[in-house]
Amino acid sequence: MRRLAAALLLLLCPTLVHALPVTTAAGNPTIVVGIIATLGGAGAMAGQDSVDGFTTALRQMGGRFANQEVRVVVVDDRGSPDTAIQVTRRLLEREKVDFVLTAVSQPSLAAIIKPLLDSRVFVINLDAGPPSLLGPDCNPSLFQMGVSPDAINEAAGLFFAAEKYRKLVVVGPDAPATNAAVAAIRRNWTGDIVDVLRVKGGALTFAPEVARLRELAPDAVYTVLTGGMGVAFVRDYSTAGLKSDIPLVGPWTAFERPMLPGLADHGLDILNIAPWSPDLDTPLNKRMVTDFELEYGRPATSWVAQGYDAALLLESTMKFTSGRTTDREAVRHGVRRAEFSPVQGSFRFDTNHGPSINLYLRRVIRDAKGRLTEELRTVLVKDWHGREVAQCPMRWAEDLTQPGGKPGSAPAQPPKPPKAPPPSAKPPKKPVQ
Known part of the structure; x- marks a missing residue:
């Protein structure tokens, strides 16, 4: 090449x-x-x-x-x-x-x-x-x-709020990342996280977790499992028939396009939150x-x-x-x-040199060639801002027009909470035929 x-x-x-x-x-x-x-x-x-x-x-x-x-x-x-x-x-x-x-x-x-x-x-x-x-x-x-993972998880909270979900289960590794995901979701969603299922590293079968999810019957499941564990969980979740009844949502890192072939049809209709989508027009x-x-x-x-x-x-x-x-x-x-x-x-x-970006809701579909890919559903957050902006001492003006000009003194303002997308953006809970 x-x-x-x-x-x-x-x-x-x-x-x-x-x-x-x-x-x-x-x-x-x-x-x-x-x-x-x-x-x-x-x-x-x-x-x-x-x-x-x-x-x-x-x-x-x-x-x-x-x-x-x-x-x-x-x-x-x-x-x-x-x-x-x-x-x-x-x-x-x-x-x-x-x-x-x-x-x-x-x-x-x-x-x-x-x-x-x-x-x-x-x-x-x-x-x-x-x-x-x-x-x-x-x-x-x-x-x-x-x-950051926080950005994705905060956007997930906005999605759950817009969908008016009341009960959620989070599935993740037995690691601090799962605690951080729960905390970020709760910043924008006031529903009940009825359980957090923590999985030991290297697990490739999820019968106990699937049984627990069936028992709890939440409005949605949010998974932060990635890699081989993430693929195995999705396959078990789908095989158990839960996918058609309980929406499965996760961060883009678990459902990026190279991971999709390993999911096969089990990955169809799974929702994920990402900073980009291949079909952005x-x-x-x-x-x-x-x-x-x-x-x-x-x-x-x-x-x-x-x-x-x-x-x-x-x-x-x-x-x-x-x-x-x-x-x-x-x-x-x-x-x-x-x-x-x-x-x-x-x-x-932003003034802390962190990114201000859009965050998107995507759904796994098949393209015209029959390959699994991502479909843009809606913009969940426009111009997301990190909470760390107010903690950074740097201040500079945004209207610098001349090379070599001196930084301005405009203070960085703490970001305002982004608005949730309208409920009309709700994706189907059951697979689209």
Whole structure:
């Protein structure tokens, strides 16, 4: 398959380097973008999709941002914080990077964020980061594009409120993430969580949980199980006949398109909440979806969309600075402005450099080719804002118009609770024939 042969330098491991030539005209310096991603082990699917989404957008732009050659250096943390430290150190020592994109786990990000910020490079995190980095530990050089689990779970609460559900059961791993999901749902929904079923890691059969759900007969079930556990739970839930009577809802990470073949017909009509949908009706999203599948032979995902939008963000930044990366204030203002049309439908940065985005309700269907895919049902939340905005001490004006201009003093306001979608957006509880 074709790759961005003129602009991509891929480090598959800390010791193996595959260099691809870059030509740079005199007086037209190269913009260097480092990407630290998980390309092997747990998290590899998200990391690879983020890299390939970025590369797809860059290829469509001819390998340039604002007519400047772009050189991309990708390093693989292999899902290990220790390896993340090693490859980050090598990246900073060997390359004069202007931007670093991260698509790694929270433990890896926690291990590398200090050396990255100490190097004065601009960091754009494509995955969900620790909430503190958007609150009291926010930083003028750190930007977050990835949506947090809290955002998805809060949107789920809005959906349950709009549907007037009174009883809910949450199913999740026996881990803090399940407690966090319950807390986030309760911020926007006042119904009764009649039970929280906590599953031990590695479980692949769910007869006790299915029996308990049948006994409780809630209005809906919210699952935060992912990976193999998530697939196995859905299959058992569907086989037991519960899916046609009790809506099953979950976060997009459990029902992204690569997971759907493992669900087969058991996945049909399951609802999930996501920052992107493949059928968002914009010309650029259609182009991304088509070009990505032609190039890589697999469907685009929300991770692909995040990587793609990151390239659009950097291109808009370089347009703002006329291609200059040496004026840090101008670059920072350019990133903050985020003047681009995202394939995710909506995007801007709040004053804590966290994302303000739309969140969508999707349903699993079959496309014209008989493949399982996602269908957009409604926009659950427009311009979602994280609660951490008020905890971040950064203040800057949103109407910065000149490169190199000074930050304003406009204070960040705590976000207002988003409105729930109208009940008319209610999806069918039974499978559509």
